[in-house]
Amino acid sequence: MTEISKATFRFVNFFVRESHIILNDTGEFKIDVNLTPKGTVLKSLNQFHLELAVNIKEATGKFEISILSVAIFEFEENADLEQYMSSWFTINAPAIAFPYIRAYISNLTAQSGPFTVTLPTFNLSAIGTELKANITVSE
Numbered sequence: 001m002t003e004i005s006k007a008t009f010r011f012v013n014f015f016v017r018e019s020h021i022i023l024n025d026t027g028e029f030k031i032d033v034n035l036t037p038k039g040t041v042l043k044s045l046n047q048f049h050l051e052l053a054v055n056i057k058e059a060t061g062k063f064e065i066s067i068l069s070v071a072i073f074e075f076e077e078n079a080d081l082e083q084y085m086s087s088w089f090t091i092n093a094p095a096i097a098f099p100y101i102r103a104y105i106s107n108l109t110a111q112s113g114p115f116t117v118t119l120p121t122f123n124l125s126a127i128g129t130e131l132k133a134n135i136t137v138s139e
Contacts, residue, residue, distance in 0.1 A: 009088040010074045012047070014100040018068040019108065026114050030059040033119060037131035039089055041081060043139050048073045048084070050093045050131075054101055056117065065105060065117065071097035085135060090128035098124060 036053040049072055056065040073093055075084060102119045110116040 008076045011096050012072040012074050014071045016067055016069050016104055020066045022064045023113050025062040032057050035127055037127050039131055039135035041137040046075055046077055048089050050097055069101055085132055090131045091125055094124040094127055
């Protein structure tokens with residue numbers, strides 16, 4: 001029988017720290033989505049916390065949504081953090097967290113009123129450079 005080993009980088013939890021929604025009007029939507037990433041490596045806990053601020057504005061002011069979310073990941077003890085920063089933290093973590101953000105925004109708008117906002121899928125590799133510049137490491 002083959003023994004299954006734990007992944008070296010694991011998703012632990014996702015939560016929304018802050019959420020704001022303004023619904024002014026219904027109709028056709030043209031949205032602009034901005035993501036602002038920030039990360040914290042907690043070496044003593046072997047964790048990476050990805051903070052994603054998401055701001056969604058409709059071009060003509062029909063609605064605006066902003067949320068601040070945190071996704072928590074675990075990594076191996078004595079992991080090579082430089083290697084993790086170039087892939088796991090900056091590329092994989094946002095890709096894992098974004099579906100939770102999409103679902104949250106869809107549920108928030110569906111429960112709030114007359115329409116549901118469903119974000120499209122995005123290639124998030126472009127935010128990796130910005131995220132890498134915004135990662136702090138604490139012991």
